[in-house]
Amino acid sequence: MKARDFSAARRATRRSLMVTAALLGSIAASTPAFAADQTTEPGAPAAQDVAPASQPPADQSADQPRDIVVTGSRLSAAGFNTPTPVTTLGAERLTKMGTTNIGEALATLPSFRASSSPSNSVVGSNISPVNAGARIADLRGLGQARTLVLVDSQRFSPSTSTGTVDLNLIPTLLIERVDVVTGGASAAYGSDAVSGVINIILNKRFEGVKTNAEFGISDRGDGKNYVAQIVAGTSFADGRGHVVFGGEYDKDEGVGGCYTRTFCSNEVGNLTQAAGLNGRPANNIAYNVHTATLTPGGLITATVNAAGVRTAAKGGVLGGIQFDASGNPTSFTYGQNAGALFMEGGTGRGLNSFFGDPALSIPVTRYNGYGHFEYEASDAFTGFADVSYGHVTGYTSGPEVRDAGFPGNGSLIKIDNPFLPAATRATMQANGITGLVIGKLGTDFGQINSVSTRDTYRMVAGASGKIDSNWKWDAYAQYGVTDYHQSTVNDRITARYANAIDAVTDPATGKPICRIALTNPATNCVPLNILGQGQFSAAAKAYAFGTTKQRTEYTQFVAAGNLHGTLFDTWAGPATIATGIERRHETLAISVDPISAANGFYVYNATPAKGNVSITEGYLEAGVPLLKDSALGRSLDLNGAVRRTHYNIASPTVSNSFDATTWKVGATYKPIDEILLRVTESQDIRAPNAAELFTTPVSGVGAIADTKTGTQVFATVYTGGNINLKPETARTFTAGVTLQPRGALNGLRFSVDFYKIRIRDAIATLGAQVIVNTCNTSGAPNICGLVTRNASGILQTVSVLYLNLNRQDLKGLDIEGSYHLPFGGSNALDLRALATHTFKLTNSAVVLPGTTTPVNRAGDNGLNGIPSWVVDGFASLTLNRLTLNLQGHFISAGKYDASLVGPEDPGYSVTAVNSINTNRVPSRFYTNIGASFDLMKAGNRNLQIYANVTNLFDVMPPPLWNGNNNSVYYDVIGRRYRMGVRYAF
Numbered sequence: 001m002k003a004r005d006f007s008a009a010r011r012a013t014r015r016s017l018m019v020t021a022a023l024l025g026s027i028a029a030s031t032p033a034f035a036a037d038q039t040t041e042p043g044a045p046a047a048q049d050v051a052p053a054s055q056p057p058a059d060q061s062a063d064q065p066r067d068i069v070v071t072g073s074r075l076s077a078a079g080f081n082t083p084t085p086v087t088t089l090g091a092e093r094l095t096k097m098g099t100t101n102i103g104e105a106l107a108t109l110p111s112f113r114a115s116s117s118p119s120n121s122v123v124g125s126n127i128s129p130v131n132a133g134a135r136i137a138d139l140r141g142l143g144q145a146r147t148l149v150l151v152d153s154q155r156f157s158p159s160t161s162t163g164t165v166d167l168n169l170i171p172t173l174l175i176e177r178v179d180v181v182t183g184g185a186s187a188a189y190g191s192d193a194v195s196g197v198i199n200i201i202l203n204k205r206f207e208g209v210k211t212n213a214e215f216g217i218s219d220r221g222d223g224k225n226y227v228a229q230i231v232a233g234t235s236f237a238d239g240r241g242h243v244v245f246g247g248e249y250d251k252d253e254g255v256g257g258c259y260t261r262t263f264c265s266n267e268v269g270n271l272t273q274a275a276g277l278n279g280r281p282a283n284n285i286a287y288n289v290h291t292a293t294l295t296p297g298g299l300i301t302a303t304v305n306a307a308g309v310r311t312a313a314k315g316g317v318l319g320g321i322q323f324d325a326s327g328n329p330t331s332f333t334y335g336q337n338a339g340a341l342f343m344e345g346g347t348g349r350g351l352n353s354f355f356g357d358p359a360l361s362i363p364v365t366r367y368n369g370y371g372h373f374e375y376e377a378s379d380a381f382t383g384f385a386d387v388s389y390g391h392v393t394g395y396t397s398g399p400e401v402r403d404a405g406f407p408g409n410g411s412l413i414k415i416d417n418p419f420l421p422a423a424t425r426a427t428m429q430a431n432g433i434t435g436l437v438i439g440k441l442g443t444d445f446g447q448i449n450s451v452s453t454r455d456t457y458r459m460v461a462g463a464s465g466k467i468d469s470n471w472k473w474d475a476y477a478q479y480g481v482t483d484y485h486q487s488t489v490n491d492r493i494t495a496r497y498a499n500a501i502d503a504v505t506d507p508a509t510g511k512p513i514c515r516i517a518l519t520n521p522a523t524n525c526v527p528l529n530i531l532g533q534g535q536f537s538a539a540a541k542a543y544a545f546g547t548t549k550q551r552t553e554y555t556q557f558v559a560a561g562n563l564h565g566t567l568f569d570t571w572a573g574p575a576t577i578a579t580g581i582e583r584r585h586e587t588l589a590i591s592v593d594p595i596s597a598a599n600g601f602y603v604y605n606a607t608p609a610k611g612n613v614s615i616t617e618g619y620l621e622a623g624v625p626l627l628k629d630s631a632l633g634r635s636l637d638l639n640g641a642v643r644r645t646h647y648n649i650a651s652p653t654v655s656n657s658f659d660a661t662t663w664k665v666g667a668t669y670k671p672i673d674e675i676l677l678r679v680t681e682s683q684d685i686r687a688p689n690a691a692e693l694f695t696t697p698v699s700g701v702g703a704i705a706d707t708k709t710g711t712q713v714f715a716t717v718y719t720g721g722n723i724n725l726k727p728e729t730a731r732t733f734t735a736g737v738t739l740q741p742r743g744a745l746n747g748l749r750f751s752v753d754f755y756k757i758r759i760r761d762a763i764a765t766l767g768a769q770v771i772v773n774t775c776n777t778s779g780a781p782n783i784c785g786l787v788t789r790n791a792s793g794i795l796q797t798v799s800v801l802y803l804n805l806n807r808q809d810l811k812g813l814d815i816e817g818s819y820h821l822p823f824g825g826s827n828a829l830d831l832r833a834l835a836t837h838t839f840k841l842t843n844s845a846v847v848l849p850g851t852t853t854p855v856n857r858a859g860d861n862g863l864n865g866i867p868s869w870v871v872d873g874f875a876s877l878t879l880n881r882l883t884l885n886l887q888g889h890f891i892s893a894g895k896y897d898a899s900l901v902g903p904e905d906p907g908y909s910v911t912a913v914n915s916i917n918t919n920r921v922p923s924r925f926y927t928n929i930g931a932s933f934d935l936m937k938a939g940n941r942n943l944q945i946y947a948n949v950t951n952l953f954d955v956m957p958p959p960l961w962n963g964n965n966n967s968v969y970y971d972v973i974g975r976r977y978r979m980g981v982r983y984a985f
Contacts, residue, residue, distance in 0.1 A: 072181040072197065073639065074188055074564060074578035074621045083639050083666030083680040084185060085736055085753040085814060087111065087834070089178040091203075096876055096885045097930055098948040098978045100214060100227045100250060102175060102200065103135030103167035108889060110836035110870035111182050111196075111814060113141035113968065129450030129486050129604060132394025133364035134159065134166040139182070139195040140757070140810060141841070141866045143764065146194040146686055148185070152202055155189075157458040157480025157556055159390075161588055163192065163689035168366045169390030169456055173210055173231040174246030176203040182814055183755060184684035184732035187641035187664040190582065190617055191687045194730045194759065204372045206233035206244050208940055214980030218973055219954060223255040223361060227980070240376040247369040254363035254395070255973050259350075261360070263959040263972070267349075270916075271342055274710030280337070281915030282707055283900055285960055290348030292338040293405040294439030297323040297532050299332055301405025303428075304412070304435035312406055314338075317431050318424070322347070327532030329424055340407050340711030341703060351441070358398055360972045366392040379466045386460040393454075397447040401492050401602060402701065404714045405439025407794050411501055411530060413438050418505045418512045419529040442492075444533040445541065448603065450488040457481050470574075471565030477558065484552040490545055492602035493595060497544040500528035549593040550606040554690065557585045572625035572635070579620045587612040588690035599699045609721070610652055611694035615687075617645035627669075634670040639680075647687055647727075651694055654723050660685045676738040678753075684732060688725035688763055692802040695721040702768050706795045707913045708776045716797045717768045726804055730759045736814075747820040752813060759808040762843070766805070768798040770846055770864065773899060777849035777913060806844035812858070813837045828878050835871040846899065849914050861894035861921040863961075863968060868892045881934035885948075886927075891969055893923040896960055921960060926971060927952040932982075940985055947979040 072084040089105060099105040106112055136159075139147040149156055149165035159166035181197040189197060209232045216225035226249075233244030258264030269289035275282035293301050299322040302310045313319045314334065322332040335346025368391065374384035403411050413420065414435045415428050428434070462476025499516045506513040514525035528540040562580035569575070590609040599605045621641035627633050642663045649656045666680030697720030705712045736753030766774065766783070772795065775784040786799040818832040842854035857865035869892035877884045901908050902919025909915060932946035950971075957970030 072185055075576050075623045083668050083678045084181055084183045085734055087180045087182060091175055091177060098946055100172055102172055106137050108872050110834050110872055111139060113138040129396050129452045129488055131160050132362060132396050132452040133392050135168050136164045136166060137198055142195040145689060148189055148193040148197045150197060150199045153199055155558055157456055158554055159456050159482050161552055161554055161691040168392050169368050170200055171246030171248050171368055171370050173229045174202050174370055176201045183734045184682040184730055186662040186684035187643045187682060191685055194684045194686045204244055205242055206231060208985060210984040212980060212982045214978055216978040219975035220260055223973060223976055224253040226251045243373045245371045249367040252364045254359055255361040256359045257357045258360055259357050263956050266959050268959050269342055271337055271344060272705040272712050273339055275913050275915055276911035281910045281917050282913055283916035285918055286344045288345050289342050290335060290346055292343035293341055294441045295322045296441050296443045297325060298530055299405055299439040300436050301410055301439045302437035303433045305432055306434050310406055310437060317427055323531045325533040327535045329421055340713050341404055342712060363395045381463055381465045383463045388458045390456045394452045396450045400447055401442030401445055402714055403440045406437045408713045410437040410439050417503050419503060419531050440530050446490050448488055448490050453485045455483045473563050475561035480556045482554045486550040488548040488604045491548050493544060493546050493600055494602060499525045500540055500544045501530050503527035548596050548601050548604050552590045555587045559583045570625060572628035575624045577622045581618045584615040586690060588694055603700045605698040607696040607698050609694045609696055611690060612650055614648040617643055619643035634673055636669045639666045649693060651723055658726060660727050674741045679735040681733045684730040685727045687727045692721050692725055692763055693723050704769055704772055704795055706772060709793060713795050715795045718799045720801050722802045725763055725802060728759055728762045730757055732757045750817040752815050754813055757810040761804040762808045763802055764805050765800045765802055766845060768800055771798055774846055778847055809840055809842045811840035826878055830876040833873040837869050838866045841866050855899045857898050859894045860898035862897045863966060865898055867894050883932045885930035889926040891924045894921050895919050896921050921958050924955055924970060926955055942984045944982040949977055951975045
């Protein structure tokens with residue numbers, strides 16, 4: 001990376017930090033002094049939006065008692081402290097920052113790797129239609145499938161075939177708070193809670209009407225976003241009955257064209273080559289990177305002789321020749337260090353190394369509704385019913401057809417093709433050339449446009465009640481179905497395209513026909529001219545291109561019952577238990593068009609799949625207090641749980657079954673009221689989901705850098721499931737301390753938690769690039785078996801299949817601090833900061849070259865790692881009707897790729913197969929501000945206007961990744977504005 005880019009990045013970061021500090025200082029300075037005798041009861045929440053999960057919301061009225069929800073445990077005794085760390089995100093913070101989607105808010109928490117969303121995705125994913133527009137959370141960066149999402153402590157209907165939940169489906173205004181369990185919780189909630197749990201608590205006792213209308217736009221005039229939300233509720237029958245409804249509509253027009261941002265117009269890319277060639281390393285981050293083996297009109301990359309032998313055209317009689325828009329031969333200028341796919345400089349300005357102009361954020365339209373009804377017939381029986389519906393439609397564009405020429409396969413144009421220019425044919429005849437290998441970037445065919453639509457329906461009925469003063473019960477049954485449709489237009493049909501470009505002259509008419517028509521007159525093949533741009537007929541394109549169609553139906557049925565209460569009383573308080581059983585049945589059915597079923601399209605093939613999973617499980621949890629107000633401390637509580645689960649898995653041809661046991665032990669200790677110590681260890685599992693089990697391999701195309709040959713090629717990438725998978729097992733250890741002092745520091749809350757997660761037999765797919773790199777460096781047979789090459793050693797296919805990989809290890813610290821300072825009436829200052837420091841993230845399948853040492857991805861700011869430090873700070877100042885908000889988000893500097901070695905790293909050598917010219921990514925600091933003002937505030941009526949600015953200083957991502965950059969961690973859109981109005985009555 002150029003020095004001036006790092007200097008500019010450092011200056012921008014310093015400027016952001018200084019201005020943010022000044023803003024924070026001005027807020028603090030405007031806060032009046034407070035009397036020294038202002039106190040808060042011990043255990044009171046430090047801030048309104050960070051109340052501990054064991055306490056009821058502050059706005060809950062006394063005449064509407066509710067059971068205490070303790071996320072991370074099935075126990076519900078008052079005063080019980082769960083030993084598992086819980087972070088709470090309250091509705092107030094969502095409101096203050098104008099967040100209209102819970103997934104967007106969770107992505108700001110340092111413990112989350114940015115959720116998949118319309119803009120947060122890995123390089124290239126914004127062109128993929130798979131679950132387009134979904135917001136799926138990834139806690140700890142261990143994978144979305146390892147984060148369990150609950151709604152009111154109950155499983156929510158899966159939104160995808162991988163069993164994950166799209167957070168778009170839950171009305172934001174209806175959310176009371178979100179509890180995030182940052183540790184294993186399978187013993188409490190079952191499979192999938194390996195990295196933690198997101199428990200969304202809804203305000204089912206809301207009374208009145210609350211509305212919100214919002215408009216958003218980016219600083220560059222794109223990214224327009226329209227939002228409308230409503231929630232309404234009322235009670236009846238003297239408060240024994242209650243009904244509440246929430247709904248929202250959100251239309252996001254997307255942010256199109258990465259060339260509207262400077263990081264894309266730099267045309268940055270990683271040029272790979274043989275290590276040490278010309279004194280350069282194997283990987284080179286470079287600018288002005290263009291395509292070296294394909295152009296929109298077609299580039300001659302190799303010649304073919306009568307024996308079928310291919311020879312590079314560069315340096316020969318037809319070297320440096322491409323075809324212009326009209327199909328005439330013209331010169332092509334090679335840049336420096338031209339390889340099998342890219343070069344630095346040369347012809348191709350305006351087509352970055354991602355090819356084209358990918359969207360930074362795709363257009364998405366979504367709407368949802370959620371209704372809840374409950375009625376208390378007596379203390380022994382309260383019945384309820386929930387109905388919800390959510391709809392999400394995402395629109396993606398790309399990629400164009402990409403046929404990289406020699407040493408790739410390219411497109412073969414033979415000497416008798418009537419579309420060849422006469423001069424080119426004459427040169428071929430004079431030099432014994434029988435064919436040309438053409439590299440074609442099919443921009444003239446148009447982008448491959450896709451629409452993905454997902455409808456999720458959920459119905460729940462249940463009841464709860466008291467058996468006596470000590471025992472309670474609850475039970476529910478849930479049925480949910482997700483109906484997913486995906487269609488892609490303008491997708492090349494591989495076999496038809498090959499027939500269409502192989503044209504000859506019809507001996508009868510003298511017109512171009514497909515060669516296949518000479519032997520099969522009944523064919524409907526229409527000859528296609530790929531030389532030039534748009535030099536083909538509409539009929540030819542219609543023959544060679546088509547539309548993929550896929551429908552996926554995922555259903556889930558759940559029935560569960562729980563019993564909890566006091567088993568006996570000890571000298572320190574009641575010993576409580578909870579026990580229950582649960583039955584789940586999930587089915588997956590995928591139907592596709594016939595061409596996709598045969599992997600016949602260029603990309604986005606899907607194949608039919610069908611299967612079901614049945615789960616039966618039971619659990620027991622107990623909490624026993626050992627100390628209370630003694631000389632040894634204020635309290636000491638032990639907590640333990642065990643769960644036994646049986647799985648049955650079946651497809652139309654194969655079945656499998658297995659059992660799993662999970663457990664948890666933990667303790668909390670209060671030596672004094674101001675200090676809480678906690679520790680827990682658990683064994684957690686994640687069973688393979690339907691997609692991992694039942695989907696059959698489908699093909700796509702990926703650009704792969706091959707360190708074995710020092711080239712970059714387009715290879716066919718197969719992805720699919722594996723019914724022989726077994727559950728992965730995780731051991732999680734957490735230990736932490738919470739400080740909540742009194743006196744002058746009353747209102748302060750601070751906690752630190754250490755976590756360690758070890759996953760064995762991890763179910764995962766290694767990325768295609770990781771598979772190739774690992775095979776080339778380690779030669780591991782189980783990894784190299786996923787790679788195929790042709791007779792010349794050129795990479796052809798990579799199989800990205802779900803496997804039980806060996807081991808994943810994660811270690812780190814979570815730090816949280818908050819301070820609540822009231823100073824009369826509703827005036828208050830709230831400060832909160834959260835930080836996550838990750839110092840180990842390894843996968844035993846990915847090792848350093850020549851060693852058995854796994855690559856440590858902690859401090860890797862690339863697509864496969866986690867930054868060493870992520871810090872998020874929030875300040876809010878309320879002055880009567882005015883509220884001012886300030887948020888800062890920091891991502892530490894790190895490595896570009898921890899599996900590579902750059903000049904900044906020990907052991908660097910340009911001859912190493914994993915060498916790179918720079919392996920450092922600068923830090924980034926983002927600043928967001930917001931303000932709201934109550935125009936009317938009288939009783940239950942409130943009219944409020946608000947505005948927010950995200951990325952105030954328009955900080956762009958480090959210019960290191962091609963295409964739509966690394967939007968996993970960095971903001972690729974820039975400064976944007978939100979404004980709206982809220983009305984409640």
